[in-house]
Amino acid sequence: MDRSLAIDYERLASMDTKIKKTRKRLLLRVAAGLSAAALVLAVVGVWQRHNLLAHVLRLRPELAPQAPAEEGVEWFDDYYTVEELAPGLYAIGEPRYHQLNYNYLIVGEREALLFDAGPGVRDIRPVVRSLTSLPYTAVFSHLHYDHVAHGQFERLAMVDLPHLRARAGEAGALPLLAKEHLGHVEGIEAPVLQVTRWLAPDETIELGGRRVRVLYTPGHTTDSISLYDEDARILLSGDWFTEYLGIFLSNGSNREMRASIQLALATVSPEVTIYPAHKYEPGTRAPRPLGYTDLEAALAGMDAVIEGQLRPSSRLYPTRFDLSDRVVLYADIPMLQRNVVSYPELLPPDP
Numbered sequence: 001m002d003r004s005l006a007i008d009y010e011r012l013a014s015m016d017t018k019i020k021k022t023r024k025r026l027l028l029r030v031a032a033g034l035s036a037a038a039l040v041l042a043v044v045g046v047w048q049r050h051n052l053l054a055h056v057l058r059l060r061p062e063l064a065p066q067a068p069a070e071e072g073v074e075w076f077d078d079y080y081t082v083e084e085l086a087p088g089l090y091a092i093g094e095p096r097y098h099q100l101n102y103n104y105l106i107v108g109e110r111e112a113l114l115f116d117a118g119p120g121v122r123d124i125r126p127v128v129r130s131l132t133s134l135p136y137t138a139v140f141s142h143l144h145y146d147h148v149a150h151g152q153f154e155r156l157a158m159v160d161l162p163h164l165r166a167r168a169g170e171a172g173a174l175p176l177l178a179k180e181h182l183g184h185v186e187g188i189e190a191p192v193l194q195v196t197r198w199l200a201p202d203e204t205i206e207l208g209g210r211r212v213r214v215l216y217t218p219g220h221t222t223d224s225i226s227l228y229d230e231d232a233r234i235l236l237s238g239d240w241f242t243e244y245l246g247i248f249l250s251n252g253s254n255r256e257m258r259a260s261i262q263l264a265l266a267t268v269s270p271e272v273t274i275y276p277a278h279k280y281e282p283g284t285r286a287p288r289p290l291g292y293t294d295l296e297a298a299l300a301g302m303d304a305v306i307e308g309q310l311r312p313s314s315r316l317y318p319t320r321f322d323l324s325d326r327v328v329l330y331a332d333i334p335m336l337q338r339n340v341v342s343y344p345e346l347l348p349p350d351p
């Protein structure tokens with residue numbers, strides 16, 4: 001037998017082993033690379049969850065068709081609706097906008113207050129002018145882009161919170177931060193607000209024959225307020241108290257939400273009618289109001305969530321908890337839920 005052939009066989013065998021080893025190393029490297037990429041993607045996904053969700057929610061038509069106005073509601077133009085909810089209290093609706101925003105105008109004998117200005121798809125100022133010739137002050141329930149419009153009002157009041165006051169400085173020019181405005185999801189630039197009046201939490205605003213109390217109600221965001229008309233027993237709750245309590249965005253906090261509900265229960269009448277800033281059912285009428293029992297049910301529900309006694313009905317981000325048959329909580333993923341209370345001195349203490 002030829003020896004050289006036998007040597008070739010050995011060589012071939014060793015080469016085969018080498019190839020197998022190299023292939024195994026390569027496969028291991030590819031697998032490691034893929035798992036690293038998946039891990040990076042997962043981390044970015046969790047870190048950017050607020051933005052990703054906002055972009056998904058945005059995938060809706062720009063403007064819905066103009067529906068016929070229901071009884072008591074009138075179209076101001078082909079975008080805004082107007083409805084008088086009580087004497088001198090108007091809902092200015094945007095039922096064609098995908099988030100169904102509702103802004104409110106409270107008119108006293110001397111002056112008026114505009115609570116929220118929507119996303120600024122159209123200019124709301126002519127609508128206000130059509131309802132009153134009195135001077136009016138705009139005030140926002142919070143600083144998300146779908147409530148501050150472009151922020152251009154002759155008189156603009158802002159809740160007096162240290163972080164906002166410090167940023168606005170002596171001149172009262174308040175640039176909004178991307179994380180508190182979120183307008184990038186609809187291509188809306190964060191404005192610089194020119195604040196002309198600072199409202200202390202729990203301050204009463206005199207409109208002439210009408211008093212409106214400013215309630216500091218964080219939870220949805222740290223800067224959220226509500227307005228309470230004590231005589232009419234109407235609470236305008238912005239995005240803080242709606243059928244869908246949302247504490248899943250960058251400024252949300254479950255403890256602030258809980259404390260605010262407690263504050264409202266201690267402040268408003270049991271006969272209160274609560275109008276939120278968004279509507280969740282079809283039609284042109286103002287959002288279906290909530291009441292005192294909804295606040296009570298939500299407080300009990302929040303307690304159960306905080307104590308870990310209420311199981312989520314959906315664990316996908318945002319995590320859903322059914323607080324009552326009417327009120328749902330959308331929270332951040334459990335591990336990342338914020339328990340922060342930024343201004344404990346302004347809220348009832350934890351039980």
Ligand SMILES: [Zn+2]
Pocket residue numbers: 144146147239277278
């Ligand atoms: Zn909103």
